[in-house]
Amino acid sequence: xxxxxxxxxxxxxxxxxxxxxxxxxxxxxxxxxxxxxxxxxxxxxxxxxxxxxxxxxxxxxxxxxxxxxxxxxxxxxxxxxxxxxxxxxxxxxxxxxxxxxxxxxxxxxxxxxxxxxxxxxxxxxxxxxxxxxxxxxxxxxxxxxxxxxxxxxxxxxxxxxxxxxxxxxxxxxxxxxxxxxxxxxxxxxxxxxxxxxxxxxxxxxxxxxxxxxxxxxxxxxxxxxxxxxxxxxxxxxxxxxxxxxxxxxxxxxxxxxxxxxxxxxxxxxxxxxxxxxxxxxxxxxxxxxxxxxxxxxxxxxxxxxxxxxxxxxxxxxxxxxxxxxxxxxxxxxxxxxxxxxxxxxxxxxxxxxxxxx
Amino acid sequence: xxxxxxxxxxxxxxxxxxxxxxxxxxxxxxxxxxxxxxxxxxxxxxxxxxxxxxxxxxxxxxxxxxxxxxxxxxxxxxxxxxxxxxxxxxxxxxxxxxxxxxxxxxxxxxxxxxxxxxxxxxxxxxxxxxxxxxxxxxxxxxxxxxxxxxxxxxxxxxxxxxxxxxxxxxxxxxxxxxxxxxxxxxxxxxxxxxxxxxxxxxxxxxxxxxxxxxxxxxxxxxxxxxxxxxxxxxxxxxxxxxxxxxxxxxxxxxxxxxxxxxxxxxxxxxxxxxxxxxxxxxxxxxxxxxxxxxxxxxxxxxxxxxxxxxxxxxxxxxxxxxxxxxxxxxxxxxxxxxxxxxxxxxxxxxxxxxxxxxxxxxxxxxxxxxxxxxxxxxxxxxxxxxxxxxxxxxxxxxxxxxxxxxxxxxxxxxxxxxxxxxxxxxxxxxxxxxxxxxxxxxxxxxxxxxxxxxxxxxxxxxxxxxxxxxxxxxxxxxxxxxxxxxxxxxxxxxxxxxxxxxxxxxxxxxxxxxxxxxxxxxxxxxxxxxxxxxxxxx
Numbered sequence: 001x002x003x004x005x006x007x008x009x010x011x012x013x014x015x016x017x018x019x020x021x022x023x024x025x026x027x028x029x030x031x032x033x034x035x036x037x038x039x040x041x042x043x044x045x046x047x048x049x050x051x052x053x054x055x056x057x058x059x060x061x062x063x064x065x066x067x068x069x070x071x072x073x074x075x076x077x078x079x080x081x082x083x084x085x086x087x088x089x090x091x092x093x094x095x096x097x098x099x100x101x102x103x104x105x106x107x108x109x110x111x112x113x114x115x116x117x118x119x120x121x122x123x124x125x126x127x128x129x130x131x132x133x134x135x136x137x138x139x140x141x142x143x144x145x146x147x148x149x150x151x152x153x154x155x156x157x158x159x160x161x162x163x164x165x166x167x168x169x170x171x172x173x174x175x176x177x178x179x180x181x182x183x184x185x186x187x188x189x190x191x192x193x194x195x196x197x198x199x200x201x202x203x204x205x206x207x208x209x210x211x212x213x214x215x216x217x218x219x220x221x222x223x224x225x226x227x228x229x230x231x232x233x234x235x236x237x238x239x240x241x242x243x244x245x246x247x248x249x250x251x252x253x254x255x256x257x258x259x260x261x262x263x264x265x266x267x268x269x270x271x272x273x274x275x276x277x278x279x280x281x282x283x284x285x286x287x288x289x290x291x292x293x294x295x296x297x298x299x300x301x302x303x304x305x306x307x308x309x310x311x312x313x314x315x316x317x318x319x320x321x322x323x324x325x326x327x328x329x330x331x332x333x334x335x336x337x338x339x340x341x342x343x344x345x346x347x348x349x350x351x352x353x354x355x356x357x
Numbered sequence: 358x359x360x361x362x363x364x365x366x367x368x369x370x371x372x373x374x375x376x377x378x379x380x381x382x383x384x385x386x387x388x389x390x391x392x393x394x395x396x397x398x399x400x401x402x403x404x405x406x407x408x409x410x411x412x413x414x415x416x417x418x419x420x421x422x423x424x425x426x427x428x429x430x431x432x433x434x435x436x437x438x439x440x441x442x443x444x445x446x447x448x449x450x451x452x453x454x455x456x457x458x459x460x461x462x463x464x465x466x467x468x469x470x471x472x473x474x475x476x477x478x479x480x481x482x483x484x485x486x487x488x489x490x491x492x493x494x495x496x497x498x499x500x501x502x503x504x505x506x507x508x509x510x511x512x513x514x515x516x517x518x519x520x521x522x523x524x525x526x527x528x529x530x531x532x533x534x535x536x537x538x539x540x541x542x543x544x545x546x547x548x549x550x551x552x553x554x555x556x557x558x559x560x561x562x563x564x565x566x567x568x569x570x571x572x573x574x575x576x577x578x579x580x581x582x583x584x585x586x587x588x589x590x591x592x593x594x595x596x597x598x599x600x601x602x603x604x605x606x607x608x609x610x611x612x613x614x615x616x617x618x619x620x621x622x623x624x625x626x627x628x629x630x631x632x633x634x635x636x637x638x639x640x641x642x643x644x645x646x647x648x649x650x651x652x653x654x655x656x657x658x659x660x661x662x663x664x665x666x667x668x669x670x671x672x673x674x675x676x677x678x679x680x681x682x683x684x685x686x687x688x689x690x691x692x693x694x695x696x697x698x699x700x701x702x703x704x705x706x707x708x709x710x711x712x713x714x715x716x717x718x719x720x721x722x723x724x725x726x727x728x729x730x731x732x733x734x735x736x737x738x739x740x741x742x743x744x745x746x747x748x749x750x751x752x753x754x755x756x757x758x759x760x761x762x763x764x765x766x767x768x769x770x771x772x773x774x775x776x777x778x779x780x781x782x783x784x785x786x787x788x789x790x791x792x793x794x795x796x797x798x799x800x801x802x803x804x805x806x807x808x809x810x811x812x813x814x815x816x817x818x819x820x821x822x823x824x825x826x827x828x829x830x831x832x833x834x835x836x837x838x839x840x841x842x843x844x845x846x847x848x849x850x851x852x853x854x855x856x857x858x859x860x861x862x863x864x865x866x867x868x869x870x871x872x873x874x875x876x877x878x879x880x881x882x883x884x885x886x887x888x889x890x891x892x893x894x895x
Contacts (some may be wrong), residue, residue: 007673022873023805024727024728025724025725025726025727026725026726026727027723027725027726027845027847028723028724028725028848028849028850028875029723029725029727029845029846029847030847030848030880031848032846032880032881032883033883034883034884035842035843035883035887036838036839036842036843036881036882036883036884036887037884038607038608038610038839038843039608039610039611039835039836039838040607041607041608042607042608042614042836047635048599058768062790071569072622079466081468085467086443086464086465086466086467088443088465089445089759090443091442091444091445091464092462094443094470097467097471098468098470098471098474098642098643099468099643101467101468101471101638101643102471102640102642102643102644103640103643105471105540105636105639105643106636106637106639106643107636107641108636108637109632109633109635109636109639110632110633110640112629112632112636113629113630113631113634113635113636114629114633115629116625116629116632117624117625117626117629117630117631117633118629119625119627119737120621120622120624120626120629121626122625124621124622125620125621125622128400128614128616128617129398129400129615129616129617129618130400130614130615130616131399131400131600131613131614132612133600133611133612133613133730135728136503136598136599136728161480182756184558185558187559187561187568188554188557188560188562189559189560189561192557192562194556194557194563197563198553200869212659212660213657213659230659230660232562232659241438242563244565244656244657244658245562245563245565247657247658247659248539248563248564248565248658251658251659254527265721268759271660271682272437277680281659282855283543283699284656285543285613285678286539286540286542286543286544286547286678286698287539287540287542287564288536288540288543288661288665289536289545289658289659289660289661291660291661291662291663292663293636295586301772303661303662303663303664303665303762304536304540304665304675305675305678305679306679306761306762306776307683308772309524311623315682319772319773319776320679320683320684320776321678321680321682321683321685321687321697322562322682322683322697323684323686323697324681324686327620350543350544351543351546351547351695352534352546352547352686352693352695352698353546353547353552353556353693354546354548354549354550354551354552354553354692354693355553355555355692355693356688356693357509357688357691357692357693
């Protein structure tokens with residue numbers, strides 16, 4: 001064996017549960033009296049490169065060839081940077097640029113890595129070495145000295161004796177980070193109440209239903225049977241600020257089905273128009289857009305967590321983790337035949353929150 | 358100090374030429390020779406499974422390198438612009454500066470797409486290798502004394518790696534990652550009492566706001582990496598202090614460590630391995646697209662594509678959300694309780710809590726206060742291995758559920774069927790996996806005993822004079838045998854009453870757990886048994 005003063009023979013004699021552990025409790029471990037003894041290290045088996053000078057030469061050649069190849073790869077990557085530029089508006093050029101720089105770099109890295117590992121495995125001294133372990137804990141003297149140091153520090157400072165100083169220090173240290181916590185209140189605007197904001201959307205009485213994303217208003221006559229549209233309130237696209245915030249609440253899905261297919265509770269009888277119904281598009285589970293409408297079954301599917309809503313029956317949940325139906329937007333038509341909202345949603349849209357009720 | 362010792366370094370300086378002079382210069386200012394003396398010939402044992410942690414370390418270095426490049430081009434702003442880069446299909450589309458600069462990195466910076474893909478692939482590899490590294494540590498019992506605290510550090514690193522992944526994934530502000538943030542927002546709002554306000558503070562107002570990308574950027578490139586670097590340093594410091602564990606083998610004991618010295622073999626192999634990992638990541642980045650944000654488009658709260666999925670390591674959390682049965686949300690005393698969100702959150706919290714605390718639990722059950730530097734073969738700790746298999750099954754069930762829709766469409770199954778099956782897998786699967794794994798481990802241990810006592814089947818059939826055929830069993834040599842007989846064996850704890858003649862409830866629990874762990878035990882073969890079996894090799 002290569003290193004240390006200890007040879008394999010000595011270790012054979014050493015008990016595996018060794019000196020350092022004599023004091024430590026074994027718990028419920030069984031310490032067998034007739035355990036088989038450690039046979040010591042098996043004899044070393046030389047490698048082919050140790051025995052055959054030609055194999056050694058070959059390995060040497062392989063290693064330096066790989067290192068030279070790595071240089072070739074790096075240079076190739078630099079050349080590829082120049083030879084394969086990105087031509088504006090040509091996606092193919094991006095692909096070539098990506099591919100050839102990458103291949104050059106990969107060659108440089110892999111050849112370097114494989115060369116080094118091969119050097120280590122085939123040519124470097126391959127006899128294993130041994131290190132002795134020592135208990136992780138400090139020696140008894142070290143620990144005694146550590147205790148002594150703390151005691152000295154205690155006596156010299158009076159930390160244990162002057163309790164008033166000590167306690168007030170601890171108090172000060174506990175309180176001093178609090179201003180930092182308070183400062184983080186500034187993460188959100190001071191003058192807004194999230195609960196109030198969450199309970200209203202852009203929809204008002206008379207707001208026209210507009211197509212997403214163009215923003216053009218929709219005539220009831222344009223909504224063919226069985227079709228579905230992603231809808232936003234008219235005027236959303238012209239908003240200067242908070243466009244996405246408003247859209248995240250007021251996005252609506254519009255569906256037309258045969259009026260006789262539609263189950264309608266009496267209090268919502270006039271919320272639809274000729275089989276056209278509008279529901280919030282924001283899932284009541286965690287807020288993904290409920291995007292997938294299946295015409296045959298009138299089911300809406302949320303692609304994030306697969307909640308399914310029955311559009312024909314008040315968008316009730318028929319499967320998946322969501323609990324509440326999608327809120328319905330009461331709609332009608334104006335004098336010009338455009339679809340308009342009768343009011344805002346009558347309940348908060350989107351995921352549930354603590355103060356929702 | 359006497360003058361003679363002061364003069365001594367000056368003498369050595371003359372002998373070594375330039376290298377010697379430079380070494381002397383540095384050593385006189387840094388005492389680097391002490392470090393070389395201590396660490397230069399430090400022994401590291403070899404095994405392929407020890408490379409998993411190395412892969413994690415190296416992919417982190419790759420992430421740092423490629424990430425630094427990306428910071429020079431990425432702009433973490435959510436100001437709205439009309440895209441005016443090279444990618445024609447999105448020309449003129451309104452998007453955030455973050456998205457536009459991500460597209461510029463992909464389509465207008467030479468090698469930019471490559472670095473983006475290196476960064477993303479390396480990040481996926483980072484989390485994956487940490488996960489596998491943790492499994493290796495768990496199944497070989499490497500978390501036992503004195504390494505329990507290093508397990509905790511590693512665990513925290515795993516959580517931080519996922520946090521790094523998620524914050525980075527959200528930065529380009531594309532449709533897919535925006536929906537991911539939307540889900541986070543929805544989950545946060547489901548937390549009782551404070552949820553609404555936490556969401557409000559996180560997003561700087563209403564979702565999505567114009568702050569979140571900048572805030573995640575600070576976390577992603579400053580705070581989280583700084584903590585990770587510090588913890589990795591601590592993690593490795595402990596590896597040096599404890600010295601590496603080793604697998605059982607002839608000549609290896611609990612008080613030695615057998616392997617190759619840092620200089621030169623280990624440096625060559627580990628250093629070379631860094632370049633191999635980097636090279637493989639580079640190959641993946643050259644050939645395989647990852648996260649094509651140009652296909653998703655900028656974030657918009659209304660559209661969504663079918664088959665949305667998070668990056669793989671968030672899958673288990675997303676799957677947990679999907680598997681919750683319908684209807685678990687109630688209004689109680691005017692407040693909304695979203696148990697469809699709370700149960701996954703608390704459930705996953707408990708799961709990772711058990712992972713974090715397992716080393717301490719096992720140490721308490723065994724009461725073993727000795728240091729353990731020789732690893733267990735997984736079969737030799739059947740209950741631990743079975744618990745691990747149960748945990749892996751639970752995680753895998755949740756993880757598969759994150760792709761429930763893809764599974765349903767690809768295999769032409771119903772969505773409901775897939776969900777119900779995976780609900781069963783998550784609840785029953787761990788028990789089945791536990792049972793099977795434990796039996797397999799015990800069977801393997803019996804097999805090991807068999808081999809030690811009667812040798813292995815040689816495949817040589819001999820006809821005896823009486824006409825009987827037997828297969829000759831070949832005895833194992835003593836080195837092979839040592840691997841099969843040298844394992845830690847525990848017996849169940851027997852409770853004994855204390856001075857008052859009572860057994861404390863805690864003792865009772867511990868005895869119960871101990872019985873659970875060690876009731877089915879197969880003792881290692883001892884010398885006596887070995888003697889008796891001699892000449893019995895058929």
